[in-house]
Amino acid sequence: MTVQTAFRAGLLNPAHPVPEGLTDGHAQPAGRRYGVYRNNVTVSLRDALATGFPSLISLIGRENFDHVARAHLRQSPPTSPLMMHYGAGLPDFVATLEQLEHLPYLADVARIDVAMRQSYHAADSTGIDPTLLQSLDEESLLAARFGFAPSMILLRSQFSIGSIWHYSLRGGDKPSGHPEDVVILRAEYDPEPFILGTGAGDVLHALHSGTPFGEAIELGGEDFDLAALLNLLLSQHAITAVDH
Structure with a gap:
């Protein structure tokens, strides 16, 4: 696995270790900075999903939606820089969640x-x-x-x-x-x-x-x-x- 591949793989998974050999601008281990960047990416994608799904937030609440969004974005990160299309697969993902099966219309x-x-x-x-x-x-x-x-x-x-x-x-x-x-x-x-x-x-x-x-x-x-x-x-x- 290349450093670039490892960098991408760890961005959406907080349990993933910091890529080996990754350093900051001062040639120091980038552990903390990588963690901050990883969190910022997750928050940005989660907020993008929230913007695109107002009805889901209204129906299950923002806190529950954030849990669903984080699980989805880790499984299905963006494949295009055009973020207005991101989240098209979220409805299918929602349909697979056991904790939401009592709301089959979601x-x-x-x-x-x-x-x-x-x-x-x-x-x-x-x-x-x-x-x-x-x-x-x-x-x-x-x-x-x-x-x-x-x-x-x-x-x-x-x-x-x-x-x-x-x-x-x-x-x-x-x-x-x-x-x-x-x-x-x-x-x-x-x-x-x-x-x-x-x-x-x-x-x-x-x-x-x-x-x-x-x-x-x-x-x-x-x-x-x-x-x-x-x-x-x-x-x-x-x-x-x-x-x-």
Whole structure:
């Protein structure tokens, strides 16, 4: 193991010994300074995770979150200098923790936090003119395939993740306990999570996968509100192309 490899290996593990031969600027053993630097790195990464996961902090508290974050960062250190992407694997890590298994929805709620950041940093796009859909005849509309903004992200869960997210951070209505689909949309600069109505998740997933409009809306079922879904997507500039 090279000194550089040993230096990196010990940064996130306080039990790891100071690399042999490591000295400070005065050619003295760098034990204490290395310890300070190691602590600073851990704190910085932990704080970066805390910034990216406000819902988790709200749901389990900052002290518990810090324990989870430290365990995660030691297992999964950053692989990119672009820190806005760090923590994408935290929801999967949370799902493996026995001490949090009594809160089975946590991982999916944390995925909203990840998706919010991904949406924020996604490429810009321009939504279609809403009158375009109105100008199509029925046959053309039913055969049309839609293109969507890169910032649009659909999340599907067996838990009330949208309601839990809003309730924990914004004081929304108390979660019902029913499964929810959430779509992250970014009309301008800031993304927003929207809870989809009955059947809308199935329809939107199909449309996003390239299914023609007519086939996709058949998946919504009797209680699906097509007007509500289209109004949401158009008002948030999420539909960027219509191939007819």
